[in-house]
Amino acid sequence: MLATCLKVPREKAESIRRRLIESGLLDISFRIKGQGEFILIPVVSKEIDCEYEFVEEELQSQEKTETDYKNIVKMPAELKDYLPASYDIIGEVIIIKLDEELQEYRNEIGNALLKVHPNISTVAEDRGVKGELRVRDLNIIAGKDKTETMHTEHGVRLLLDPAYVYFNPRLATERHRITSLVKDDEIVVDMFAGVGPYSVMIAKYAKPKIVFSMDLNPYAIDYLKKNIEINKVENIIPLEGDSAAMIHDLPPADRIIMNLPHSAHEFFYDALTCLNPGGTIHFYTICERDSLDSVFAKLSMQARSMGSKITIDRLEELKTYSPTMSVYSADIRFSDLDLVEDW
Ligand SMILES: C[S@@+](CC[C@H](N)C(=O)[O-])C[C@H]1O[C@@H](n2cnc3c(N)ncnc32)[C@H](O)[C@@H]1O
Structure with missing residues (x-):
């Protein structure tokens, strides 16, 4: 089927895909496709402020899967308004800030995030940045007990552990x-x-x-x-x-x-x-x-x-x-x- 895609350089594709997910603009009914030096990322709208070209391309369709953790997290509906809309993704680690009202459900929130992000292995709660080294106090709420990860931005690969360094x-x-x-x-x-x-x-x-x-x-x-x-x-x-x-x-x-x-x-x-x-x-x-x-x-x-x-x-x-x-x-x-x- 014909899909509207953002044509982006291969080395920038991962960070752009993440930004599109975060802003709800990735069209998850199509598969992403490689084309030489470029990656074609299906999008739901052309109202995106960016420097890259939009193209119409035949892409393989795929079954829609849930991408918003709020829709699947097991907790009382009246508390869902407290759920944060955004969180940081560093390599395979999600770092999220949670209000006091959500503390009882933090493991459910972590598990819901793991479900909608198949590439994520650890979800950690951010309890604040401390001291002159600006290191976050992290509390793992779902997934592996490991926060060292490889983060990629604009083709630069950065190995780091957000529990020990600021990033x-x-x-x-x-x-x-x-x-x-x-x-x-x-x-x-x-x-x-x-x-x-x-x-x-x-x-x-x-x-x-x-x-x-x-x-x-x-x-x-x-x-x-x-x-x-x-x-x-x-x-x-x-x-x-x-x-x-x-x-x-x-x-x-x-x-x-x-x-x-x-x-x-x-x-x-x-x-x-x-x-x-x-x-x-x-x-x-x-x-x-x-x-x-x-x-x-x-x-x-x-x-x-x-x-x-x-x-x-x-x-x-x-x-x-x-x-x-x-x-x-x-x-x-x-x-x-x-x-x-x-x-
Ligand atoms: C806000 S972080 C920025 C890190 C990095 N530029 C980045 O974008 O991810 C500030 C860094 O400054 C370091 N720092 C704080 N005081 C410092 C000092 N007096 N001399 C050198 N580094 C310092 C901390 O350890 C921390 O890694």
Whole structure:
């Protein structure tokens, strides 16, 4: 039968398939089909905001199976309104946050998720991110007692254990955007690298001179070393320790990634002093929406105290964090005073 499909490059197919499932746009009445370098993914609508082409193609039909865990979870109907609509998928592990009202049914919820996701082997409840290493407190509620897994995004394979290291699968598009900005022979510093999702993608798809990848968490650095091997990339130097101290021992950078949203501002001065004029900082911050201007005013004052200037080239609200707070991504360019005409 003829089906409407999204034609996507093979290496991006898995992450796009997951996003389509999460947004209810995958047409599960057809089988996915390979076509040379591309994968044809059946979709229920063309109202999808993406860069890929839609094609009409003969696909094999398949029996519809349930894809929404809410429809099959065994629990009182009146509590189903508390069930979360979204959750994270990291490789073969689902991580889900559950309200107090759902605690009694957590194993049923986990089992329902396993049923609708045949590729998932473990479901874990997220009890919050703790400490400066930002590691999640996970409680396994269904499936295997194993959280180490291989996650793939944009063709980059990342081995990690979310019970020991921080990893956010929702930043894949952001990491790809930053990778596309890296110019040949740049010196890149990934100050809070985790298991290396930014560093490995940059080393794989761009041509930096070197990427220095730092993290305080020894488990993250161990996984980063494995991910360098798994992806057969060169030009990454893993460094375990406090990036505020280690960055001063490095050659000046052209690009610094600061993915530590709760406290990146505390490291901004150290980063600026190690950035080449004309260089860029990718700065992530969580703040009150109405205090965003003052956050950047403080960063600007730090630059001025060094006799320099910063310019926000791009600012994006990545997601809502609380009723009044959001997570932002800013591309901040740094210029020497001599280069600043309007000082
Ligand atoms: C929000 S996570 C980001 C990880 C990674 N960039 C990603 O996208 O998955 C922040 C990381 O910073 C690390 N970290 C926290 N404080 C640090 C410090 N002073 N120096 C180096 N790494 C630090 C944590 O261990 C954690 O892995």
